[in-house]
Amino acid sequence: MLFLLVSFFSFALLLSKSLPLHPLPPWASDMRLLSILFCQELLSSLLQLFKRCRPFGGRTIISVSPSTMPPRKRCAQKVWSMEEPAEISVLDLPELALECILGRLTPAGLSNMAAVCSSLRERCKSDHLWEKHMKEKWGRVIGHAAHRDWKLYLASKRESTAGVARIDRRNNWIGLLFSCALPIPWLNSRVESGSKTTSPLPDESIMSWYQSLESGKLWFPAQVYNREHGHVGFMLSCYDAEVCYDCRSDTFYARYPPHGRRTSVIEEGVQWDRLRAPPVDTPAHSLHISDCLNDLHPGDYVEIQWRRNKEFPYGWWYGVIGHLEPCDGNEHFCRCHLSDTVILEFKQYTPGSRWRHTSINRKDHREKGNEADGFYGGIRKLQSKDEISKWRQLWPTDVLE
Known part of the structure; x- marks a missing residue:
């Protein structure tokens, strides 16, 4: 393949010297640019091919993945590899042992483990691993209203993602037409990759909900005891508010609804022991129907x-x-x-x-x-x-x- 490439460039150089020097038409510069891009892609493909190949005894051996290797060769490779110290991965552990390890990790440990590879990411995102952490840290302040608001937040993210995708499709119609006019596979792939939206789809897992609460990106409904730093006018009372977590101080911001002509009030530094989940699903301006x-x-x-x-x-x-x-x-x-x-x-x-x-x-x-x-x-x-x-x-x- 290298010999053919050198021969091609030598022939092209010789042919360019032998041609008469006449003025080129206007489209010649575009074709020259396309030819340069084509050569770049060809060289890149050849380099990738050479990387997968390795010289062995004067021949070129292409490496074969274990999944495509015949069973006998796979067994032989295992016997040969026993002579050298084997590298054991976490994924080589039995299923039960791996689940026990993941179940003992902290939320930060699970998040770090999820960034290792795609297989561990799917395991570490499992809801049954995060339900315990969600209940231990957020169970006392998270209620049905907060869960409902989380679902509404996911729905709004889906709508915004769909809107961005529609805008990208409209803005890339020229590129799509160009890719149809020049049906070169690598050009088509570049145009299609440029038309894909960069906005990720919303994640409905408990891990995503936990991380949204932990990072302070999500305001959720709760109730605050003795609001406004224990103001004497609110002693032994509990008021509805929207709260947001501040991980730096391990406290909350509380945003209270307006009181008459008074604008919305935001209180900082609300401690955990002053928060609770709303015990009844009654809005702050609605009368609760007494059943007791x-x-x-x-x-x-x-x-x-x-x-x-x-x-x-x-x-x-x-x-x-x-x-x-x-x-x-x-x-x-x-x-x-x-x-x-x-x-x-x-x-x-x-x-x-x-x-x-x-x-x-x-x-x-x-x-x-x-x-x-x-x-x-x-x-x-x-x-x-x-x-x-x-x-x-x-x-x-x-x-x-």
């Missing part, structure tokens, strides 16, 4: 919606069910749970404060209140000891007025 009113007894711990006025979003406020005025609190004679009136106590406020007590109707409760005292909305009864313990941990050091 008939089961409320004195001493039960509850959360109730409250907002300053009609323009404000609801927050969830911690309280306890109290006794009616005629009742002395004796459990053997108490009949408060049979009354239609339910007393709510907020013991973080001093006795005599207008925020200390309120009452609602058990049978027909909707939003109740006025512009002076605010509006009380839906109620949810706290069943979990962890929820009650969390509120007690947030109890203010001083009694509120």
Whole structure:
């Protein structure tokens, strides 16, 4: 092949010297450029061929991959290779052993292992490996609303990717026409590679979701205890917000919805212990439909919606069910749970404060209140000891007025 190439260039040089020097037509420069490109591609192909070949005993032996090697030669090659120290890859391990190793890796280790090769990438992206990590780190702050927003985020990325692909197809119609006019395979491949979109398709794996949360690229809905750095006006309350993780400080940014004429507020440095996943799927401006009113007894711990006025979003406020005025609190004679009136106590406020007590109707409760005292909305009864313990941990050091 090398001899033919040298002969071709010698003949072309001799022919160029023997031709008369007449003016060339205008298209000659284009053809000269195409001939140069053709020669470059031919030389590149020959170099790749020479790299795959190796001299052995005066002959040229082309290396054969083990997958295409006959079984007898493959066995012979294994026997010959036993004389030298064999290199063992991670992929040579048994399936169960490899799964045990991957299952013990940290999220950073799995991400690094996924960058080794395509086979390990598919294994390290498996959802069953990332479900544990997702639950351990994000399970307490991720709820159904966050998962729904993640699906919407993926759908928007698909639409944007499809839009970019349509624009690329329109912009490359000239190149496609040129490739049809000159049906040279390597030219066609270059035009087609230039027309492909560079935007990757969205990844629906749990690994991708975890990395989006970890990198802070994704804002997701959650609720924040004692918002705005524990402002006294929000003590023992929990408000809806969109939060974003900051891996440098291991804290969150919290973006609260506007309050009346007040613009959106962003709080920095929100700690993990001030976040929770929304316990109910009720938007911040919607009234929660209470389903526990008939089961409320004195001493039960509850959360109730409250907002300053009609323009404000609801927050969830911690309280306890109290006794009616005629009742002395004796459990053997108490009949408060049979009354239609339910007393709510907020013991973080001093006795005599207008925020200390309120009452609602058990049978027909909707939003109740006025512009002076605010509006009380839906109620949810706290069943979990962890929820009650969390509120007690947030109890203010001083009694509120």
